[in-house]
Amino acid sequence: MKKRVCVCGGWQLTCIPSVYAICVISSLNLDPKEYVVQCFTKVAFLGSYEYIIHPLNDSSLRPHTSNVHRILHPIRRRAGVQHKCTICNDIGHNTARCPKRGPSKAGSSKPRKKSNAKNCPSQAGQNTPALSTSIYMHQEPVTQEHVNQEPVNRVPVNHVPLD
Template sequence: MTTNICESLNSKLKIDRDLPVASLLEAIREFLQRWFYERRKAVSCLKSVLSSWAEGLIRKLVDESRSFIVNPVSEVEFQVVDEGKNFLVKLNCNSCSCLFWDLEKIPCVHALIVIRSLNLNPYAFVSHYYYATVLFATYGGLVRPIGNHTDWSVVEVNDNILPPVFRRPAGRPRKRRIPSTGEVSKSSKCSRCKRAGHNIRTCRFEPI
């Protein structure tokens, strides 16, 4: 499972996450307002059917598939020979034995050579999530600013709600995220000798 979205937000809030809750929420609202505007403006300028990333990927895969060999199995199943390896493409299932199409929901390099050999429209086999219209709808909502704090009508509550009892653990609070299971940490590399495992301050080797 990927945590790219969580890590992106965590990196964005590296400074703001130390603010009080109300200020933190306002900081989140402000950058979401800016993000939605910038992405909505960028998508509105698209002239392509798909997003820029998807269009670029399809062009790249089409170029890579020019030397492949296509052998029909049936009207909807095709064998594609890629550098001596066989792959089975099923157009009716939007599937390929390489699993790229199944996972990414965009035709793989083997499916695209089949689609081109049949003179079909490759866009018809791409998930609608990659369409520019869907991308624009994703950022179509507006993140509006909230009113001034001085204008808020706060209901008076007589109940005194105390925070839960919390015992602060010893040591400095953790700032860096906890690595995911199976994630390999990158070892440091010395800029002086170009060897891994130490830095320039502790280097005992001759410079390269």
């Protein structure tokens, strides 16, 4: 009790007696308030607000000084890999922006791949049926006849009842 130590470590951490310490203090017929650190008492709290805090003057009423030197932060450049041109081997630009590069060609150097209309629905012809979830499930497409029919309860073929 004199060391103000508890097994849970709460008293050492907060400087306020823990629940376990209060039980021991109460069993000894002592006042638990006497074991709280002075800065956490009501008297110390009210004493911290005893003085009046005066508001600051408006910025227009503050005295102006002419010899104000501002210290600016140094300009930092991002660290990274610099571009090296493969045409002129200079650092600072790449092949696309090289000043020694000749005029650009009208066509590209690599031929483009032809699009495959079978795999691309947006490029498919007018005769291609619209994709629906029934095609992805390997079922026949839903028609008006199917909508008007009664629902069919299907039972799996290899159904074994669990008893």
